[in-house]
Amino acid sequence: MKQLSSTLVIKRQGVQIQVVYDIEGHKIRATVYVDSYDFQSFAKAERWNGERWYEIATIEYGAMHSAKVANKHKPDAHNETALNVDVERLIGHVKDVLF
Numbered sequence: 001m002k003q004l005s006s007t008l009v010i011k012r013q014g015v016q017i018q019v020v021y022d023i024e025g026h027k028i029r030a031t032v033y034v035d036s037y038d039f040q041s042f043a044k045a046e047r048w049n050g051e052r053w054y055e056i057a058t059i060e061y062g063a064m065h066s067a068k069v070a071n072k073h074k075p076d077a078h079n080e081t082a083l084n085v086d087v088e089r090l091i092g093h094v095k096d097v098l099f
C-alpha cells in the first residue's frame with residue numbers, strides 16, 4: 001500500500017481529510033469529514049475505476065471516532081490524528097471488500 005496524497009482542509013463548519021492510496025493496483029480515496037451538524041459528517045472510501053470514483057466502504061456517523069473527538073473549527077495536529085483513525089478503519093474495510 002502506497003500513499004499517493006493527503007490533504008487536510010478546514011471548511012466553514014468542519015474539518016476534512018482526504019487520502020489517496022494505491023493498494024495493489026487499486027486507486028483508493030478515503031474521505032472523512034466532521035461537521036458541526038452531525039448529519040453532514042461522513043466517512044467513505046471510493047475506488048477509481050478509470051472513469052469515476054465509486055463508493056465501496058463507509059463508516060456511519062455514530063461509529064466514527066473523529067466525530068467524537070475532532071475540533072471542527074481548528075487546524076491542528078489533533079484533528080489530523082483523529083481523522084486518520086477513521087481513514088485507517090476505512091482502508092481495513094476496503095481490503096476486506098477487495099481481497
